[in-house]
Amino acid sequence: MxxxxxxxxxxxxxxxxxKSKEMEVRMDAISRLADEIFEANPKNLIxxxxxxxxxxxxxxxxxxxEGFKDASQIVGFAETHHVMTVLNGLFMDALIWRGIPAVSIxxxxxxxxxxxxxxxxxxxxxxxxxxxxxxxxxxGDTVLDTELGFTILSGDxxxxxxxxxxxxxxxxxxxxxxxxxxxxxxxxVKAKMFEHLSLEExxxxxxxxxxxxxxxxxxxxxNKIAELIPAVERGIPVLIVNASKPKYxxxxxxxEKVKGTLIEKE
Amino acid sequence: MxxxxxxxxxxxxxxxxxKSKEMEVRMDAISRLADEIFEANPKNLIxxxxxxxxxxxxxxxxxxxEGFKDASQIVGFAETHHVMTVLNGLFMDALIWRGIPAVSIxxxxxxxxxxxxxxxxxxxxxxxxxxxxxxxxxxGDTVLDTELGFTILSGDxxxxxxxxxxxxxxxxxxxxxxxxxxxxxxxxVKAKMFEHLSLEExxxxxxxxxxxxxxxxxxxxxNKIAELIPAVERGIPVLIVNASKPKYxxxxxxxEKVKGTLIEKE
Numbered sequence: 225m226x227x228x229x230x231x232x233x234x235x236x237x238x239x240x241x242x243k244s245k246e247m248e249v250r251m252d253a254i255s256r257l258a259d260e261i262f263e264a265n266p267k268n269l270i271x272x273x274x275x276x277x278x279x280x281x282x283x284x285x286x287x288x289x290e291g292f293k294d295a296s297q298i299v300g301f302a303e304t305h306h307v308m309t310v311l312n313g314l315f316m317d318a319l320i321w322r323g324i325p326a327v328s329i330x331x332x333x334x335x336x337x338x339x340x341x342x343x344x345x346x347x348x349x350x351x352x353x354x355x356x357x358x359x360x361x362x363x364g365d366t367v368l369d370t371e372l373g374f375t376i377l378s379g380d381x382x383x384x385x386x387x388x389x390x391x392x393x394x395x396x397x398x399x400x401x402x403x404x405x406x407x408x409x410x411x412x413v414k415a416k417m418f419e420h421l422s423l424e425e426x427x428x429x430x431x432x433x434x435x436x437x438x439x440x441x442x443x444x445x446x447n448k449i450a451e452l453i454p455a456v457e458r459g460i461p462v463l464i465v466n467a468s469k470p471k472y473x474x475x476x477x478x479x480e481k482v483k484g485t486l487i488e489k490e
Numbered sequence: 491m492x493x494x495x496x497x498x499x500x501x502x503x504x505x506x507x508x509k510s511k512e513m514e515v516r517m518d519a520i521s522r523l524a525d526e527i528f529e530a531n532p533k534n535l536i537x538x539x540x541x542x543x544x545x546x547x548x549x550x551x552x553x554x555x556e557g558f559k560d561a562s563q564i565v566g567f568a569e570t571h572h573v574m575t576v577l578n579g580l581f582m583d584a585l586i587w588r589g590i591p592a593v594s595i596x597x598x599x600x601x602x603x604x605x606x607x608x609x610x611x612x613x614x615x616x617x618x619x620x621x622x623x624x625x626x627x628x629x630g631d632t633v634l635d636t637e638l639g640f641t642i643l644s645g646d647x648x649x650x651x652x653x654x655x656x657x658x659x660x661x662x663x664x665x666x667x668x669x670x671x672x673x674x675x676x677x678x679v680k681a682k683m684f685e686h687l688s689l690e691e692x693x694x695x696x697x698x699x700x701x702x703x704x705x706x707x708x709x710x711x712x713n714k715i716a717e718l719i720p721a722v723e724r725g726i727p728v729l730i731v732n733a734s735k736p737k738y739x740x741x742x743x744x745x746e747k748v749k750g751t752l753i754e755k756e
Binding site for chain 1: 558561564565567568569571572575576579582583586589590591592593594595596598599600601602610612614615618619622623624634639640
């Protein structure tokens with residue numbers, strides 16, 4: 225049984241779904257990513273994917289992140305979790321049909337938060353699956369919360385949590401832009417990409433980019449990065465790559481040179 | 491938050507799938523059962539369903555019940571779990587579209603067995619979901635095993651375990667025959683159905699029916715019943731009804747008079 229450090233791969237919801245439409249999956253992207261994961265054949269891999277146009281619109285509609293307010297949200301919670309299992313199922317199909325021994329683990333079955341932060345995580349099944357050579361797959365999900373009743377657990381928080389808990393070798397973040405920019409590259413042609421950031425530079429940059437106060441000039445990326453700071457502090461390198469472009473993720477998994485933003489402690 | 495005793499409803503795989511074909515769902519049965527559950531509107535309900543023609547053929551193909559023997563089973567485990575999530579997803583769809591706040595809990599994420607018997611079950615999410623008014627849904631699943639590596643956890647074992655753990659008010663078993671017979675009613679027209687069995691009668695009958703030695707004359711029912719003996723011993727009544735016939739399950743959920751086999755301690 226292997227005790228090697230795992231790679232944590234987070235795939236953004238914007239890569240595998242079309243966020244401009246409700247419940248619109250990008251099956252071509254899922255198939256290509258499954259091909260790339262199969263070909264790279266990394267050992268000790270944990271995959272986490274986002275909710276994109278499946279989980280997010282319903283979570284907003286029922287205001288699930290803010291917690292339990294009234295009974296109408298109960299069915300909303302069930303519905304939101306269910307559409308996430310549907311998106312996860314499409315991703316699992318693609319992995320398993322290629323012979324990747326992927327096993328899904330819904331966070332709602334094993335995690336409990338306190339005011340939105342993971343307070344309790346039943347790690348035994350995940351740990352043993354990893355040791356036996358399986359590829360555990362988790363996702364942003366509805367979860368129960370000791371203070372709020374329930375809330376949303378983001379794939380980003382889960383990524384950082386699992387990286388710390390399992391002492392990950394590295395974190396790979398697959399998104400639909402080339403890396404972390406000083407402005408939103410989708411709306412600002414002058415946006416400049418960072419190729420390398422130290423923890424100190426990241427913290428400085430993060431403040432300048434507005435990541436900490438919700439006015440995030442990078443198109444949401446800075447807020448996601450904030451979740452990863454504790455993992456970088458622990459010495460776990462984070463590589464952000466464009467998973468919407470062919471072979472970027474493959475190269476990142478193989479440790480080959482690829483365009484992206486590398487964040488390291490020093 | 492309700493602390494009332496739950497009803498445990500087990501729906502057999504032969505009710506919701508066609509066991510004569512591989513991966514053949516009975517969507518008409520699933521839709522009708524979801525209607526009946528919605529109309530009966532029971533409080534504190536935990537649902538468990540079997541694998542039928544989804545999980546069983548693959549579990550046999552890869553000999554998963556016997557535990558880890560070689561690496562080829564690893565993908566088989568992943569595949570078997572995945573097809574169970576597909577069957578579960580079809581059932582969840584039907585429940586949620588009717589407004590039933592159902593949340594699926596894969597046993598592979600929260601249970602661990604030792605030589606095939608549940609050794610560890612992370613019950614917090616299930617317990618809290620129930621308290622908040624959700625309907626947790628579990629199923630027969632592939633699970634990790636401390637001695638065997640992995641194995642199959644049957645919906646029947648899970649039913650008895652959860653009934654004891656949550657001190658259930660009653661157990662309802664929905665099958666595709668009218669109750670427990672003294673022979674297989676599908677092949678023997680002279681088979682006689684038991685309407686009521688005390689624990690003592692059940693134990694005597696169980697021995698006579700061959701339930702304990704694998705040569706089960708009732709078409710598999712006696713072996714399933716064996717799992718439920720500890721729950722009956724604790725005083726939890728078990729009602730076996732035909733869930734393939736319209737309104738039987740509805741009546742059972744409502745506590746109305748319905749044809750079936752009732753097993754009670756005294």
